[in-house]
Amino acid sequence: MSARDQIMASIRGSLGRTAAPAEQQVAALQMRGEAARRHSRPAVSDDMMGQLKTQMARVQMTLTELESEDELAEAVASYLREHQLPAAITIAPELAHVQWPESLEVHTGAARASDLSSVTACICAIAETGSMMMAASAQSPATLRFMPDNHMVVLRRDQVVAHLEDAWAVMREQPGGISRAVHINTGPSRTGDVEQVIEIGAHGPRRMHVFLID
Amino acid sequence: MKVRSPEFKVRAAAALFEPNLQKALLNAKAGFQGNRAKAIDLVPEWQQIRSDAKVMKDHTLENLDYYLLQYEESVVANGGKVHWAPTAADANRIITELCLAADAKLVVKGKSMVSEEVALNDALNAAGVETVETDLGEYIIQLADEPPSHIIAPAAHKTKEQVSELFEKAHGGPRIDDRVGLVTQARQVLREKFLSADIGITGANLFIASTGQHLLVTNEGNGDLCSSVPKMQIVITSIDKIVPTLEDAAATIRLLARSATGQHISNYTSLYGGPKAEDELDGPEQYHVVLVDNGRSTMLGNAFKDMLRCIRCGACMNHCPVYGNVGGHAYGWVYPGPMGSVLTPNMVGLEHTLDLPNACTMNGRCAEVCPMSIPLPDLLREHRRLQFQRGLGTKVSRAGLALWGSAALKPKLYQGLSRPAIQLMGFFGRKSGAYKKLPGLSGWTSQRDLPAPEGDTFMAQWKKQQKAKNS
Numbered sequence: 247m248s249a250r251d252q253i254m255a256s257i258r259g260s261l262g263r264t265a266a267p268a269e270q271q272v273a274a275l276q277m278r279g280e281a282a283r284r285h286s287r288p289a290v291s292d293d294m295m296g297q298l299k300t301q302m303a304r305v306q307m308t309l310t311e312l313e314s315e316d317e318l319a320e321a322v323a324s325y326l327r328e329h330q331l332p333a334a335i336t337i338a339p340e341l342a343h344v345q346w347p348e349s350l351e352v353h354t355g356a357a358r359a360s361d362l363s364s365v366t367a368c369i370c371a372i373a374e375t376g377s378m379m380m381a382a383s384a385q386s387p388a389t390l391r392f393m394p395d396n397h398m399v400v401l402r403r404d405q406v407v408a409h410l411e412d413a414w415a416v417m418r419e420q421p422g423g424i425s426r427a428v429h430i431n432t433g434p435s436r437t438g439d440v441e442q443v444i445e446i447g448a449h450g451p452r453r454m455h456v457f458l459i460d
Numbered sequence: 461m462k463v464r465s466p467e468f469k470v471r472a473a474a475a476l477f478e479p480n481l482q483k484a485l486l487n488a489k490a491g492f493q494g495n496r497a498k499a500i501d502l503v504p505e506w507q508q509i510r511s512d513a514k515v516m517k518d519h520t521l522e523n524l525d526y527y528l529l530q531y532e533e534s535v536v537a538n539g540g541k542v543h544w545a546p547t548a549a550d551a552n553r554i555i556t557e558l559c560l561a562a563d564a565k566l567v568v569k570g571k572s573m574v575s576e577e578v579a580l581n582d583a584l585n586a587a588g589v590e591t592v593e594t595d596l597g598e599y600i601i602q603l604a605d606e607p608p609s610h611i612i613a614p615a616a617h618k619t620k621e622q623v624s625e626l627f628e629k630a631h632g633g634p635r636i637d638d639r640v641g642l643v644t645q646a647r648q649v650l651r652e653k654f655l656s657a658d659i660g661i662t663g664a665n666l667f668i669a670s671t672g673q674h675l676l677v678t679n680e681g682n683g684d685l686c687s688s689v690p691k692m693q694i695v696i697t698s699i700d701k702i703v704p705t706l707e708d709a710a711a712t713i714r715l716l717a718r719s720a721t722g723q724h725i726s727n728y729t730s731l732y733g734g735p736k737a738e739d740e741l742d743g744p745e746q747y748h749v750v751l752v753d754n755g756r757s758t759m760l761g762n763a764f765k766d767m768l769r770c771i772r773c774g775a776c777m778n779h780c781p782v783y784g785n786v787g788g789h790a791y792g793w794v795y796p797g798p799m800g801s802v803l804t805p806n807m808v809g810l811e812h813t814l815d816l817p818n819a820c821t822m823n824g825r826c827a828e829v830c831p832m833s834i835p836l837p838d839l840l841r842e843h844r845r846l847q848f849q850r851g852l853g854t855k856v857s858r859a860g861l862a863l864w865g866s867a868a869l870k871p872k873l874y875q876g877l878s879r880p881a882i883q884l885m886g887f888f889g890r891k892s893g894a895y896k897k898l899p900g901l902s903g904w905t906s907q908r909d910l911p912a913p914e915g916d917t918f919m920a921q922w923k924k925q926q927k928a929k930n931s
Contacts, residue, residue, distance in 0.1 A: 260761025439597035450681025
């Protein structure tokens with residue numbers, strides 16, 4: 247008997263069955279799965295953008311509002327200056343179309359060990375929790391959101407959704423379907439493992455900054 | 461890992477006089493309880509979210525065979541592989557073989573209670589594979605060569621000074637005394653490990669049948685580095701962590717973050733399901749999931765089935781007066797507190813864990829705060845019942861229980877015996893109001909006084925009142 251069969255036999259024995267569920271039951275289970283019914287969830291304010299900002303601030307995520315994507319490059323440069331960071335970024339290929347200024351050293355690709363600052367896009371933001379959802383792809387390497395000290399995220403105003411479930415819907419509609427790695431990041435990395443006192447910057451980014459574009 | 465639960469009484473007693481531990485426990489308890497309460501106050505829908513999740517999980521467990529097979533199909537469709545491990549030894553063998561086949565020298569690990577349960581690190585180390593824990597708490601206890609004392613804060617029992625000492629010994633001097641410095645040093649040391657590791661192994665907070673993904677939450681981001689930097693990803697989890705859909709996952713993580721740390725969501729809540737696509741610039745080339753049973757499929761059919769709803773948030777131990785005083789190590793195995801006292805006897809045998817179900821005051825706070833509505837005190841009582849039924853426990857306690865039981869089943873006899881005793885104790889205790897010492901009960905009275913009965917038994921007073929009412 248294979249290990250799987252062994253576990254199945256034990257499960258079915260415990261459930262008082264000897265075989266797989268009957269066809270009718272399987273049909274009911276399939277229907278449940280496809281219906282993807284949403285459970286009770288915390289209400290989200292009518293002012294979704296307001297709630298998003300409140301939740302972001304709660305977890306030390308910072309924000310710059312921009313009128314258009316044309317302002318992004320300068321805003322990134324000025325963020326780096328403001329925090330006295332080297333004028334160098336690693337960007338996700340999805341942002342290669344941006345006209346980055348000459349003064350910025352721009353690398354496109356996955357994160358390198360020495361990278362201090364990264365810029366990526368996101369697929370949506372979740373007002374319920376103040377989170378940025380990002381999907382790994384050739385256009386958006388996963389390491390950019392975890393290795394550098396400073397992670398900057400570009401968010402469009404129309405990408406804000408209310409609940410996690412709405413974010414799942416966005417995720418399912420991505421070209422190419424659901425990505426192998428979907429990250430819902432909510433503020434800079436933190437730990438409470440030394441005496442339960444929260445310290446920022448455990449393994450992931452020490453700063454997480456969002457550029458919100460109209 | 462050696463089961464030290466038989467030493468519960470000795471270790472619990474020692475823990476009470478351990479000043480560092482008492483300081484750490486007090487500190488942890490206040491933080492955990494306060495943060496949880498604040499977070500839940502903000503969610504008027506809490507009880508509804510909780511009851512939805514219970515219904516969802518019961519449905520999942522009722523159809524566990526179907527959902528596990530659906531999950532495997534989904535993982536295979538994503539290009540990953542599922543390995544089935546009926547026992548702890550199977551899990552260790554499977555993962556060791558995967559590591560050796562990949563010629564792995566160094567494994568970075570995310571915090572996984574299932575890996576603690578099967579003692580994976582020992583197995584890998586024995587096979588010549590170095591394992592490094594990357595969750596800061598796990599890293600600290602790995603350096604100290606100790607098991608976790610809490611399921612979400614494994615180093616909750618350590619003070620900052622103890623961490624400084626461990627780091628100085630492991631990393632070389634100079635000694636760092638401030639918290640920021642300690643966190644920064646761990647970040648630097650472990651970053652090197654992430655970059656040179658061959659394999660990343662993490663647990664999963666849950667996994668999703670319909671999409672073949674597993675969901676992993678951390679606050680440090682270490683789980684995501686484990687999952688994104690090395691060439692190979694291995695996930696070790698147990699069969700009870702499955703949910704059918706992403707919507708069911710959402711319901712669960714809302715409960716998890718608030719119950720555990722009082723966060724609205726954990727910092728990093730990530731879904732993984734398969735190896736990297738060919739054109740991706742990073743990510744693992746192989747994706748393996750090891751599904752561990754280790755007694756859970758048996759629990760599905762016995763009185764402990766409700767325990768399989770557990771999402772490992774730690775709220776029960778954060779609100780347990782026994783855990784709050786003796787800490788996690790006294791329990792002597794991997795899972796401490798109320799959930800541990802239910803699980804451990806199921807996994808290592810009731811005969812090795814006689815004290816655990818009895819280390820409970822039955823105050824019920826654990827069940828009250830449990831986000832998955834697990835009736836923990838009932839399950840502990842069931843373990844006590846089984847102990848008696850199987851003839852376990854000391855002769856004295858069994859004889860005492862048998863005597864009490866046979867009297868309690870005969871109300872007239874019981875009342876006839878208890879009334880004079882109560883009256884006598886009431887009479888002699890009238891003056892001081894409490895007994896400081898009682899013959900044969902010094903173990904109990906050394907820690908507290910027994911309030912003197914106020915004259916008569918409940919049944920006698922009840923009868924008297926009814927009589928007065930009717931006359």
